[in-house]
């Protein structure tokens with residue numbers, strides 16, 4: 001077990017990154033490469049009855065215009081969560097059915113991007129339109145109880161602990177509140193993009209991805225290839241946040257088109273198309289009924305969620321599990337309903353469920369503390385849990401109370417006066433202080449790790465994980481370097497590359513907890529083979545390099561689940577590991593300032609405390625937390641994908657109109673870690689960080705807004721017009 005004291009080494013790729021050296025998917029250029037652009041549907045739902053590509057074909061530089069009439073031999077692969085590898089169950093361009101606004105209807109291939117882009121505007125189509133539903137409140141939206149759906153119930157059934165109804169009936173104090181979030185889109189800096197290049201009967205796909213394994217198997221299935229004919233390369237992704245965790249709508253089509261035209265093909269999905277051609281955070285509504293007994297202890301929660309899916313897929317949700325785990329509340333019932341609307345299938349967007357579950361539950365908890373006249377921090381600490389509230393199993397580790405205590409200290413919580421509106425600057429600016437907590441499952445995936453040590457004292461670790469900017473290369477170099485006794489900078493990582501071994505999707509905050517323990521296990525094996533000074537052993541024996549390969553899997557994971565790694569299917573495990581349950585925890589303290597006349601909301605400072613087990617790479621971990629806090633502020637105060645129900649789809653499809661914070665919106669963001677190794681989960685004591693960082697932020701912001709103004713805001717985003 002590591003002592004949890006990794007040094008704050010610089011990012012191993014820092015110099016490369018600031019000098020522009022890393023090659024991202026769309027940076028690949030090949031001789032004779034063609035540029036591809038989609039023409040897209042202008043209706044929401046119906047059939048394509050006619051498509052005219054003549055004008056597009058006549059544009060100088062245009063080589064081909066491909067439509068559903070050309071794709072005869074291709075087969076759809078299917079939705080990632082129902083056995084396929086795609087972001088959704090429909091593969092555009094395979095037939096004439098239109099399922100959402102912006103769905104691709106033709107692919108233009110041209111010698112220049114400009115020619116392709118212009119030609120796409122000249123494609124005309126006729127449609128037979130059908131009525132559609134664009135929001136969860138629209139006529140024609142279909143509501144399905146998730147627990148009565150065909151989804152696997154051991155994963156997606158209702159979350160039940162004790163008898164929440166009875167607890168609510170007996171409760172002395174009840175908070176009954178409904179919270180809403182609009183749809184939102186990730187907008188990573190690196191756009192969704194694919195470059196495909198054939199060499200004989202082998203195709204190489206360059207695509208910024210969190211899941212090169214899914215692309216390998218997905219492209220093979222759509223094109224009818226052996227997966228061994230497909231290589232997928234993603235050394236860096238410029239942000240993923242869940243939007244890149246499966247095969248994209250264009251991926252297989254770009255590979256196919258490259259074979260059709262006999263030239264490498266590149267498609268960069270323009271940002272404005274990304275709003276309809278990639279996954280997003282679905283619209284959702286959360287009703288919390290929270291009861292406390294005569295002693296002032298919270299005793300029961302009824303949590304009802306409606307969340308948006310597409311008409312063609314059941315996107316499974318998991319809001320209730322995180323809500324059930326946040327505090328030691330004995331009785332809990334989660335009831336989740338999928339609402340099918342006419343959009344592309346939504347997907348996972350950073351802390352996809354836990355972020356809003358923590359907003360809803362922890363805002364209600366704040367209201368309960370208010371009703372009972374209790375300090376919000378002390379009230380939360382009184383509801384700590386020492387066993388898992390749902391299963392009754394022990395928790396592998398939980399330090400939420402320590403997060404609250406240390407956070408309150410660093411923040412200066414004792415200076416807060418309890419009455420809302422009681423803290424003001426001389427100019428009338430209202431000050432609000434709020435706290436919010438969250439939790440996120442500590443999941444793990446199986447992995448294959450291959451460690452090569454060379455006589456010159458350098459090493460390469462090849463393992464199934466993707467670098468999306470979170471810093472996993474640095475974490476790998478730190479962990480392997482520490483074990484082998486060599487400088488972290490001398491350890492390189494071959495990751496996000498199907499040539500380096502099976503590549504499981506890097507999502508669900510299991511990346512570090514998967515790759516690091518596997519890499520460390522490989523390092524331990526290598527040390528067992530070569531002794532305590534392995535570089536010296538190589539020199540003594542006159543060997544140039546030594547290769548060690550291990551296959552790791554999560555504790556108590558059955559074979560058939562672990563083996564999904566080898567077919568490009570998700571194989572995560574946890575938070576229930578048989579004998580215990582594992583979660584990471586966060587506590588955020590937020591100060592807001594509300595300008596008296598315009599009601600402009602500012603967030604000058606945030607203090608965040610994390611319990612994520614061992615921190616393997618302190619510098620990149622801190623940066624992860626800041627990113628999550630910024631996004632939480634953004635989700636609380638800015639982001640919404642706007643919908644006009646008359647037209648369907650999304651309206652503000654660029655980052656001028658899709659509001660995100662700018663630097664001036666973010667004040668200080670103070671981060672600290674409990675950094676206590678989780679002794680039961682793995683050899684390094686890592687739990688997981690990428691998503692828990694964002695949970696609880698929105699609750700902290702909205703609780704602070706309440707403290708400043710005395711009014712509760714339950715519909716996101718909270719904008720100044722709501723405070724007037």
Ligand code: MOS
Pocket residue numbers: 210240241242243245348349350351352506507508509
């Ligand atoms: Mo993440 S939203 O699980 O890629």
